[in-house]
Amino acid sequence: MSFEPKILGIACNWCTYTGADLAGTTRLQYPQNLRVVRVMCSSRINPSFIFRAFQLGADGVLIGGCHPGDCHYNTGNLYARRRLAVTKKILEFSGLEPGRFRVEWISASEGNKFSEVVTEFTAQIKSLGPQTKFKISQ
Amino acid sequence: MSRIGVFVCHCGLNIAKTVRVSELAELAATLPDVVVAKDYKFMCSTPGQEMIVNDIKQHKLDRIIVTACSPLMHEQTFRKVLAASGLNQYLLTIVNIREQVSWVTHDIEEGTTKAKALLNGAVYRARLLAPLTSRVIDVNPNVMVVGGGIAGIQAALELANTGKKVYLVEKNSTIGGHMAQFDKTFPTLDCSACILTPKMDAVLQHKNITMMTSCEVSEVKGFVGNFDITVRQKARYVDHSKCNACLACTEKCPGKGISEWDEGLVKRKAIYIPFPQAVPQKPIIDKESCTFFKKGKCRLCEKACEQKAIDFEQQDTFVQVKVGAVILATGFDLMDTKPLVQYGYGKYPGVYNALEVERLFNSAGPTGGKVTLRDGSEPKSIALLHCIGSRDKNNHEHCSRVCCMYSLKFAHLFKEKTSADVYQFYIDMRAAGKGYEEFYNRIIEEDVKFIRGKGARVTQSADEPGRLVVEAEDTITGKFIKLPVDMVVLSPAIVPRADSKDVARLFNLSTDKQGFFMERHPKLAPLSTMSEGIFIAGVCQSPKDIPDTVAQAYGAAAEALTIVVKDKMELEATTAMVNPASCCGCQNCVRVCPYGAPGFNETKRVSEINEALCKGCGLCASVCPTSAIIARHFTNDQVLAEMEGLMEF
Ligand SMILES: Cc1cc2nc3c(=O)[nH]c(=O)nc-3n(C[C@H](O)[C@H](O)[C@H](O)COP(=O)(O)OP(=O)(O)OC[C@H]3O[C@@H](n4cnc5c(N)ncnc54)[C@H](O)[C@@H]3O)c2cc1C
Ligand code: SF4
Ligand code: SF4
Ligand code: SF4
Numbered sequence: 001m002s003f004e005p006k007i008l009g010i011a012c013n014w015c016t017y018t019g020a021d022l023a024g025t026t027r028l029q030y031p032q033n034l035r036v037v038r039v040m041c042s043s044r045i046n047p048s049f050i051f052r053a054f055q056l057g058a059d060g061v062l063i064g065g066c067h068p069g070d071c072h073y074n075t076g077n078l079y080a081r082r083r084l085a086v087t088k089k090i091l092e093f094s095g096l097e098p099g100r101f102r103v104e105w106i107s108a109s110e111g112n113k114f115s116e117v118v119t120e121f122t123a124q125i126k127s128l129g130p131q132t133k134f135k136i137s138q
Numbered sequence: 139m140s141r142i143g144v145f146v147c148h149c150g151l152n153i154a155k156t157v158r159v160s161e162l163a164e165l166a167a168t169l170p171d172v173v174v175a176k177d178y179k180f181m182c183s184t185p186g187q188e189m190i191v192n193d194i195k196q197h198k199l200d201r202i203i204v205t206a207c208s209p210l211m212h213e214q215t216f217r218k219v220l221a222a223s224g225l226n227q228y229l230l231t232i233v234n235i236r237e238q239v240s241w242v243t244h245d246i247e248e249g250t251t252k253a254k255a256l257l258n259g260a261v262y263r264a265r266l267l268a269p270l271t272s273r274v275i276d277v278n279p280n281v282m283v284v285g286g287g288i289a290g291i292q293a294a295l296e297l298a299n300t301g302k303k304v305y306l307v308e309k310n311s312t313i314g315g316h317m318a319q320f321d322k323t324f325p326t327l328d329c330s331a332c333i334l335t336p337k338m339d340a341v342l343q344h345k346n347i348t349m350m351t352s353c354e355v356s357e358v359k360g361f362v363g364n365f366d367i368t369v370r371q372k373a374r375y376v377d378h379s380k381c382n383a384c385l386a387c388t389e390k391c392p393g394k395g396i397s398e399w400d401e402g403l404v405k406r407k408a409i410y411i412p413f414p415q416a417v418p419q420k421p422i423i424d425k426e427s428c429t430f431f432k433k434g435k436c437r438l439c440e441k442a443c444e445q446k447a448i449d450f451e452q453q454d455t456f457v458q459v460k461v462g463a464v465i466l467a468t469g470f471d472l473m474d475t476k477p478l479v480q481y482g483y484g485k486y487p488g489v490y491n492a493l494e495v496e497r498l499f500n501s502a503g504p505t506g507g508k509v510t511l512r513d514g515s516e517p518k519s520i521a522l523l524h525c526i527g528s529r530d531k532n533n534h535e536h537c538s539r540v541c542c543m544y545s546l547k548f549a550h551l552f553k554e555k556t557s558a559d560v561y562q563f564y565i566d567m568r569a570a571g572k573g574y575e576e577f578y579n580r581i582i583e584e585d586v587k588f589i590r591g592k593g594a595r596v597t598q599s600a601d602e603p604g605r606l607v608v609e610a611e612d613t614i615t616g617k618f619i620k621l622p623v624d625m626v627v628l629s630p631a632i633v634p635r636a637d638s639k640d641v642a643r644l645f646n647l648s649t650d651k652q653g654f655f656m657e658r659h660p661k662l663a664p665l666s667t668m669s670e671g672i673f674i675a676g677v678c679q680s681p682k683d684i685p686d687t688v689a690q691a692y693g694a695a696a697e698a699l700t701i702v703v704k705d706k707m708e709l710e711a712t713t714a715m716v717n718p719a720s721c722c723g724c725q726n727c728v729r730v731c732p733y734g735a736p737g738f739n740e741t742k743r744v745s746e747i748n749e750a751l752c753k754g755c756g757l758c759a760s761v762c763p764t765s766a767i768i769a770r771h772f773t774n775d776q777v778l779a780e781m782e783g784l785m786e787f
Contacts, residue, residue, distance in 0.1 A: 006785055014668055015648070021208045024237030025660070032248035035255045035784040036238060038209070039772055040712070044756030052778055056785040072646060072668070073755040074732040083760070108668065109650040115242070 005059035005125040009036035009118075010045050014072035015107045016064025022111030030115040031122040034062065042066070043076035047087040050101065054091075054134035060100045060125035062117070067105040077105075095133050099124050140265050143174040143199040144257070145190055147181035147206035149236055156240040156249040162205060165254055169261045173197050181206050187219050194223040201264040205233040205257055211659075226269030228711060228771060233260045251787055259783030266776045270711035273749060277363040278462040279702045282307060284355060284641070287315020288684060289467035289676025291337050292691035293698075298346035302702055305459050306341065307350045307369055312416035313338055315469050319399065321499035321507070323684060324547040325577035331415060331502075338417040352422060356456065358464075358644050361753070362671030363707050367459045373452040375423035376409070380447035383419040385411070387439035387448065395427030397504070401494040404504035409439045409448075414502050423448075463671045463698040466655060467691065468641060470677040473527040473534065473631040481526060481628055482596045487512040488606050489596060489626045492544060499551050509555045513604075517558050517624035521608045522548055523593035524564040527631035534631040536652050539681040541629035542568045546578060548627060549586040560586045561621060563593040563610050571683060589621075590614045596626050632681040645672050654680050665694045673697045712771040713752040714759055718744045720766035727758035727767060 011017040017038050023030070039045060042065030053061050063084060071077040084103045092098050104117050144166035148154035159177045166175035174197050178186050181204055193199060202225070204216050209232035217227035235253040243249045279302055283294045286308030294306045306313065317323075318338075320330035341347050350369060357368035376387075393408025400406075408428040409421050429436035430450060440448040472493055475483040483489045488511060490498075501507035511517055522545045527533040542564065549560045567588075569578040582588070591610040599605035599622055608621045634653035635641070642649050646669040648656040655674045658666045665673050675694035676687040701707065716727070716736070721744040727736040728745055735751035736758055738744075747758070747767075759769035 008781060008784060018210060018648075018668070021210055021234075021237040024208075024241035027241055029244065030242055032239070032243050032245070032252040035252065035259065037259070037777060037780055037784065039756060039777065041755035041757060044760055044769060044772055046760040046774065048774070049777060049781065053781055053785070056782055058785060070643070070648070073753060073757065074646075076732060076755050076757050079730055079757055079761070108648040109656055 003126060003129060005033050005122065005130070006057060007034045007060040007062060007122060007125060008053040008058040009034045009062045009064065010039060010042075010049065011036050011064040012042045012066060012072070012077070013038055013040050015066035015070070016104070016114065018108035019064075019106045019110045019114045022108065023115045026111050028111055028115040030118040033122050033125070034118050041071065041073050041076040042080035043073065045080060045084070047083065047090070050087055050091070051134070054096065054100075054131060055136045057131070057135045059128070059131040060102070060121060062121055063103045064106050064114070065103070067107055070107065096131075097128055099128055100131060140171045140201045141173045141197065141199050142171045142201040142203060142261060142264055143190070143193050143197065144172055144176070144203045144205065144261070145181055145186075146175070146177040147186070147204065148177065148179045149207060150179065153206070153236050153240045156243055156246050157235055157253045158246060158250045161250060162253055162257060166203075166257060166261070169258065171201070171265055172261060173199060182212050182215055187215075190216070190219050191223045194220075194225055200225065201229050201231070201267060203231045203233060203257070203260050203264055205235055205253070205260070207236040208232070208234045208238070228270040229264075229267050231260045231264045231267070233257050255784050255787035258786055259780040262783035263776050263780035266773070266779050267771070270770055272708040272711045274706050274708055275363055275750070277702060277704055277707050278365070278460050279303070280305065280459075280461040281463050281465065281698050281702055282365070282367060282459060282461045283465045283467060285315070285467035285469055285676070285678065286310070286313030286341075286349075286351070287467060287469045287676060288317045288334065288337075289469065289678075289687045289691045290315070290465070291341055292688050293465045293467060293675055293695045294347055295337065295340055295344065296692055296695035297698060298344045300699060302346065302699070304347045305350060305369075305461065306347055307353045307355060309352070309354050310412070311352050311374070311422045312412050312418070313341060313349065313351065314417065316493070317684060318413065318415070319493060319500070320496050321501065321503075322547060322551065324543045325571070325573040327547070327550070335415045338415070342417050349418070350457070351418060353457075355641070355644055358646075361709070362701060363462050363709075365461050365464060365671065367461065367464075369457045369459055371455045371457055373454050375425070375448065375450055375452050376421055377447045377449050377452070378418065378420045380445045381420045382445050384444070385419075385421065386442040386444070388421055390438040390442040392436065392438065393424075393427045393429045395424045400497045400504045401491070403494055403497055462702040463673065464645065465673045465675055465694045465698055466641065466645065466647075466678055467674070467676045467694075468635050468638065468678045470632045470681065471635050473633045475526055475628050475630045478527060478533075480595045481523070481593070481626070482598075482606070483628060486596065486598060486606055486626075488604070488624060489628065491628050491630050492541070492548075495548055495627050499555070507555075509552065511625060516556055519559045519561070519623040520552055520625045520627065521561045521563060521593065521621060521623045522627045522629070523608070524562065524629050525592060526628045528629075529565065534633060534652060536631075536681065537568065538629070538632040539568070540632070540683050543571070543574060543577070543683065545627070545629055546581045549581050550584060553584050553586065558624070561608075561623070562586060562588045563591060563608065564588065565590075565592050571685070589619070591619075632677065635678070638678065645669060647672065647674075654678060665690060665697050671701055710754060712754040713749045714747050714754065714756065714767050714769045715749075716745050716747055717766045717768060718742065720764045721745055722764050722766070724763060726761045726763065730757050730761050732757070
């Protein structure tokens with residue numbers, strides 16, 4: 001059987017989650033490896049969520065928020081942007097392959113961008129194979 | 139121990155086709171704390187809802203998971219079901235297996251596995267949910283309408299007639315919008331002014347409407363039910379409370395500016411009203427073209443004004459307005475066609491855009507309603523080019539919806555007012571609307587020539603100086619044609635207002651791919667937005683004709699009314715709180731919150747969050763070094779538990 005990665009997504013309610021819904025409404029097809037957690041704002045995302053996802057065995061983590069400047073909470077995602085950039089550095093410093101963590105700004109009208117990003121990211125994670133660096137085996 | 143009920147919806151075949159719903163219910167029954175698990179054809183239907191109510195009672199359920207469509211669709215529906223059964227509405231979890239599963243895959247294996255993962259995550263999360271109490275707030279009964287075109291006018295009148303106070307904010311010095319520029323309107327050809335001016339007057343006369351012309355919104359604070367909006371009143375240099383609209387000033391003014399209202403075809407005075415039926419009838423001074431402002435000498439208007447209304451010292455002022463709901467009706471711009479150099483707009487005097495032609499037809503326009511070219515001669519042949527910049531992947535993909543129809547209207551008016559030959563260059567004739575196909579047939583009878591092919595280029599005639607040549611491929615005959623004409627009329631794409639992004643940001647709206655304001659749902663909530671209490675109507679939402687614009691205006695008025703008709707309303711309870719026992723007093727939260735909700739209590743040396751201001755984004759919770767902040771409904775434990783559940787499948 002081919003490797004089917006598990007990808008954890010965390011999406012903000014107003015932009016990326018709505019954009020993902022739009023992908024559905026317009027019946028765009030993408031791989032089903034992604035499981036999305038909805039939060040109100042990308043700024044809610046605590047770096048510990050991301051570390052935990054990799055510990056739980058996620059092969060990739062995809063974060064989605066509103067485009068910088070278009071945050072539903074004005075400045076929330078500007079904080080998220082900085083914090084997630086640092087998180088990425090720490091993950092890579094700790095030995096995670098750079099391709100496993102990704103942050104994308106996807107607006108509520110970008111259903112097609114959502115499906116494209118998921119398709120591309122899934123293919124990338126497949127080619128990287130299973131994530132073992134952080135995974136805690138049960 | 140909680141008692142969870144899981145309800146899996148088939149949504150007919152929408153979900154059941156690519157997710158094995160019964161398997162989902164079977165799985166649910168084996169998950170921790172799940173007491174009941176069922177699947178049903180339509181969970182949102184009355185029997186579906188009753189099933190949940192009965193099971194809550196019968197099995198003493200204290201957590202409900204509805205595995206169905208997106209929470210953005212039906213979260214509110216099912217929350218009401220919980221409330222009706224005496225259960226706290228925040229004990230509901232929705233699992234989105236339609237928009238984010240069954241509609242995005244054809245593979246039932248994949249679909250079922252993903253749905254199981256999502257459901258598993260929801261069960262883990264649901265076990266940790268806590269009941270929350272909604273905040274009840276007083277609702278301000280007033281409404282603001284931004285934009286005084288036909289959409290804003292209609293919405294304001296409707297609301298004012300119900301007894302609500304309306305603030306109508308218009309950035310121009312008159313209300314009326316584009317419709318006030320037209321001569322006739324398709325498909326009935328009734329005179330635009332005859333149907334619009336009575337409404338403009340009604341706005342002026344209405345005791346419940348405060349008309350705020352030459353005004354723009356500069357800041358929006360607050361939230362649904364209690365918006366606190368700052369409006370910038372631009373300096374008019376005429377004190378309207380003194381002006382009696384005699385217009386003696388305008389006669390004496392030597393200043394010359396470009397008449398925006400006449401699309402730059404003529405000059406106007408520096409102190410002016412845009413057109414004779416403008417509302418209000420009181421003038422403003424345009425600083426750019428005023429001789430006094432430019433040269434420091436003149437003040438002829440001041441001498442002419444018996445009311446002493448001229449005030450060169452006037453400054454912009456800021457007015458504070460409190461409302462419960464807002465309707466945006468800011469309309470559209472026409473695309474600037476100068477960059478499309480192949481059409482020669484701005485280069486050849488014989489090339490016009492559609493709004494300029496509207497002004498030529500208008501008896502109050504620059505030519506008094508006579509169709510003449512810039513040199514004063516009457517055109518003998520006229521080409522109307524459809525879809526300029528619309529339906530064009532390189533420019534705007536969307537159809538502007540009204541250009542086919544107004545081009546037919548123009549053809550009729552050209553035939554009526556001149557003896558010219560009239561040619562339509564079109565890709566497809568779009569005449570979907572009540573009476574539109576009939577109107578099209580009528581124009582065909584009027585000896586207008588239809589060429590099925592998009593105008594590709596406009597050049598200057600080599601043999602006849604001053605004449606133009608339209609090049610196109612006639613897709614019916616397959617022949618390439620070159621047609622000499624005197625006048626070319628472009629139908630530029632209808633595009634969002636140049637400042638629409640700024641307005642969207644002020645009111646916290648999303649815009650769609652083209653930049654029009656985005657509605658909450660493309661079919662079922664076309665007038666509400668993702669920002670609670672902010673509604674949209676007219677062309678600012680998408681291109682449309684006057685009948686559809688007016689229908690939306692009525693709808694938006696009704697939507698706004700559903701908010702301001704109540705004295706009190708419930709707000710989301712999903713705010714943040716500080717646990718004082720763990721707060722270290724670093725004040726990170728105070729610094730980051732976009733709404734200034736957290737404040738530092740100097741006596742207790744800890745931060746506290748003002749719930750009335752908190753919007754529940756959760757930012758503070760993720761910057762708190764001691765995890766003292768609890769983002770209700772999205773706590774660390776809840777999110778982590780959900781993730782754990784998701785990763786097990
Ligand atoms: C050439 C042409 C001919 C047409 N002919 C017809 C026809 O014959 N029949 C028909 O049914 N339809 C016709 N239409 C379509 C018609 O123009 C629209 O349906 C209608 O004007 C939409 O009204 P609106 O109120 O949404 O927008 P608008 O008419 O654009 O009004 C918007 C108003 O909001 C104001 N505003 C904008 N931004 C702000 C801001 N930030 N703050 C405050 N105020 C602001 C503007 O100044 C304006 O007064 C035609 C369109 C064109 C381009
Ligand atoms: S002062 Fe300005 S507005 Fe007044 S008459 Fe002179 S040019 Fe016109
Ligand atoms: S961020 Fe946390 S610890 Fe710091 S002041 Fe705010 S609540 Fe207290
Ligand atoms: S949740 Fe957001 S809005 Fe509420 S206090 Fe924290 S940062 Fe401010």
